[in-house]
Amino acid sequence: MAMAASPLLHPIPKLEFRKCPFLPLNSQFPPRLHFLPRHFPSSSTIRASSTVLMEPDVSTQQDQAKEVEIVACPVCYEPLIRKGPSGLNLSAIYRSGFKCTRCNKSYSSKDMFLDLTVTAGLKDYTEVQPARTELFRSPLVSFLYERGWRQSFNRSGFPGRDEEFKMAQEYFKPVEGGILVDVSCGSGLFSRKFAKSGIYSGVIALDFSENMLRQCYNFIKQDETLLTNSNLALVRADVSRLPFSSGSVDAVHAGAALHCWPSPTNAIAEITRILKSGGVFVGSTFLRYTSSTPLIIRLLRERTSQGYGYLTEEEIEDLCTSCGLTNYSRKIQQSFIMFSAQKP
Known part of the structure; x- marks a missing residue:
């Protein structure tokens, strides 16, 4: 308005x-x-x-x-x-x-990342997080994520980190030169690629897991280009409470993340809030099932508690639209989906 x-x-x-x-x-x-x-x-x-x-x-x-x-x-x-x-x-x-x-x-800042969570600085109160959130805060899972865990996604149709990066870059062409936030960045697999591309004026690697951000920094230290020349910052934050001014960000990326969020509706509403007019949101995740999935498997997946919030392609589009995003587009391969939407 x-x-x-x-x-x-x-x-x-x-x-x-x-x-x-x-x-x-x-x-x-x-x-x-x-x-x-x-x-x-x-x-x-x-x-x-x-x-x-x-x-x-x-x-x-x-x-x-x-x-x-x-x-x-x-x-x-x-x-x-x-x-x-x-x-x-x-x-x-x-x-x-x-x-x-x-x-x-x-x-x-703490351990080279800036803590911008609501709970930053608390002394006595401890908030219990969903199991899938706590899983990725584990030092072991954070260590293994880029050393074998992420590669296993290929069996579900994920095309691999290089191809996924190229696909995301195509979606982000309208906002080249702007500031990109890589939410739920994990160990910074794509954050580092975005920063090294030189296409963006700034890249913020953001995750709720302290150990994922520490792993990200360890990988950055191994790359002199990233350590000395890039506009890359590490921020700890909750995707449902993003610590950015409204309309301040050009691009948001969320790779293999949506199914891990406690509330995808709150998260995408927040992403919409921080995007500038014309800003682009690109995400990838596992689909609960596709049009080619046999009916018996669909029914099983509908009734079985999986611990993750896998959505259908129709639900993802509906979610983006209900949060005010437009120009929805997607690419699907087996259970893999990469989708893009834009803020009017």
């Missing part, structure tokens, strides 16, 4: 890359890239009071630069204020602290 013009609203600046001036000379991290505005387009708007920070331009010591943060408080969705070096990369995020001025809640 269109918003009336207000003196509190300013256009989102177009972003360009400059060297980050905030790292000390003896830092273990080399200089990284961060986002700075170049000019002001006339499309989307944000609240300057909470989203835009001022910092000196070191090239002239006279001009002021505005930094746009897309991360938001998972409690109230107020854009977070950052203290520390700017940038959407491992070193900048690790050295920064974030605070919500509305909730007065602070967030910080």
